[in-house]
Amino acid sequence: MPEIAESDLIDSVSDALQHISYYHPEDYVRALGDAYRREESPAAKDAIAQILTNSRMSAIGHRPICQDTGIVxxxxxxxxxxxxxxxxxxxAVIDEGVRRAYLNTANPLRASIVSDPAFARRNTRDNTPSVVHVELVPGDLVDVTVAxxxxxSENKTKFKMLNPSDSIVDWVLDTVPTMGAGWCPPGMLGIGIGGTAEKAMVMAKESxxxxxxxxxxxxxxxENDLESLRIELHxxxxxxxxxAQGLGGLTTVLDVKILDWPTHAASKPVAIVPNCAATRHAHFRLDGTGPSLLPLPDLSTWPDVSWSPDKYARRVCLDSLTAGEVARWKAGDRLLLSGKMLxxxxxxxxxxxDLLDRGEQPPVNFSNRVIYYVGPVDPVGDEVVGPAGPTTATRMDKYTDMMLDLGLLAMVGKAERGGPTVASLAAHRRAYLTAVGGAAYLVSRAIRSSRVMAFEDLGMEAIYEFDVQDMPVTVAVTADGENVHASGPKAWRQRLSPIS
Structure with a gap:
């Protein structure tokens, strides 16, 4: 009977998590490179170029592809x-591997896991515990997939218990637009069909x-009905x-994966789990002879894509930015931000x-400032900050009126804003800008200095002041309320309508 040493499993899990933090799977890179060559939307092509450039930078620098280094x-x-x-x-053994990977001093990964999720939501500080699914199978090998x-992307997971006669295709096509762009397309859709509710969800993730x-x-x-369904949905x-990034274009998904399981005659459970542009997973096997360490990829297989600013991009000085200048920005304008942002x-x-509700003033003056929704990775070496890509802006929608009333000129994040937020931006004559999700290391190169301004105890969620130089963003919502996350996909959907 092969004996799997505790240390072998720990070392293999730790190695895999470090590996996938800075190496995209080669199949993803190839598929994204093909999508880049086909893309006709300038905004989408620019976003994909940033993701591919970031991928190579992360692979060379051994730093995270995305600041959100994930739940394991x-x-x-x-x-x-x-x-x-x-x-x-x-x-416990797997979690020790997770702990060592996330606390690795050469490449520390962001700890995002909180305990007591319904109430205190205390950060566990080492990204444990992980979520483990175990299946006993015949044989003398241990097969492990780490993601x-x-x-x-996890927050955009969808599930529905369909009627047996309902169309899976119709439900998917109705559901995907409701997911917005917070899952950072282009990526993949995993679909689980059948079993029970929880089985469908696990299959979608595993696919x-x-x-x-x-x-x-x-x-x-x-060669079978599921493969035909994959092609149709793709x-x-x-x-x-x-x-890409919900800006409108040819490629939203690179692949659609499906797993199914027999289900109750009265049921048709269907789950969708999207995978983002920071696709991270790896597979290894243990046979009792030692740890399984992943081989280094061949970086020559990465597409020869090197992002550079659009020649028409407008340079914006944040230190002298005015409401009048913000009002002149057009939807889809590409900007290069320089100066100090919060x-x-x-x-x-x-x-x-909470401070305002108590009649107190915030510790930071937001008047005539721009805020960036971000929670960066800790820096190493001579870095000012670690990878610092945008977080999903819709989570801040409920605070929009409050922040605009405090004097903000603009906000930077990823994905779309809700209807009331778009209306509020238009009423205040302010703008929302997007940075590319999945290009965190590239974005961090634009940050020249960083200092804590308030709430230092919140760690990566504290308020910082960044001094940036030529940070690339796109105008997503103008002061007139024009919204590229609505207009961009609509225009491309009309152009592609014969396919649907």
Missing amino acids: TVFVKWGQGCRLASSRSLQ AKGGG LMAPIDMAQLKARGP EKVNALGIG TGRDAAHKRIR
Whole structure:
């Protein structure tokens, strides 16, 4: 009976999590490179170029692709002929591997996991515990798949218990537009069909662990109904015109994966789990002979894409920015921001609300300032900050009126804003700008200095002041209320309508 040493499993999990923090799977990079070459939307092409450039930078620099280094999910198929040589539980051993990966001083990963989720929401500081799924299988091998799933894409998970006669295709096409762009397309859709509610959800997540092979599938043709469904959904979801970062374009999904399971005659449970542009998963096997460490990828397989600012991009000085200048920005304008900007996200906004409710003033003056929704990775070496990509802006929608009343000129985040927020921006004659989700290391290179301004105890959620130089953003909502996350996909959907 093969004996799996505790240390071998710990070292293998730790190595895998470090590996996927800065190496995209090669199948994803190839598929995204193909999408870049096909893309006709200038905004989407620019976004994909940033993601690909960021991918190479992260691979070379061994720094995270995205500042949200994810909640760890582990799928274990444990051979029944194997024994774990440990006095600890399998969960505890895997979590020790997670802990070592996230606290690695050479490449610390952001700890995003909070305990007591309904109430105190205290950060566990080491990104544990992970979510572990275990299946006992015949054989003498332990097969492990490790994934790190960002909150932006995880939060867009959808589930419905369909009637047996309902169309899965219709439900998916109705549902995907409601997911917005917070899941950072282009990515993948994982779909689970059948079983029970929880089984469908797990299958949807597990399906995303398979390599991207849509081009190969289309080339050889489908061999069963599920493969036909994958192709149909791939074509019809892309025909929605959502595009990279929700800006409108040809490619929203690179692949659609489906797993199914027998279900009750009265039921048809269906789940969708999207995977974002920071796709992170890896697979290894243990046989009792030592740890399994992942091989280094061949960076020559990365597409020869190097993002540079659009020659028509407008340079904006944040230190002298006025409401009049903001009012002149047009939807889709690409800007390069330089000067001092504030940061803040969920926890900081809540603190500000609590202060105002008590009749107190915030510790920072927001008048005529720009705020960036971000929670960066800790810096290493001579870095000012670690990877610092945008977080999903819709979570801050409920604070928009409050912050605009405090004098903000503009906000920077990722994904769309809700209707009331767009209306509020128009009423205040202010703007919302998007940075590219999945380009965190690239964005961090634009940050020249950083200092804490308030709420230092919140760590990465504190309010900082960044001094930036040529930070790339796109005008998503203008002072007139024009919204590219509505107009961009609509225009491309009309252009692609014959497909649907």
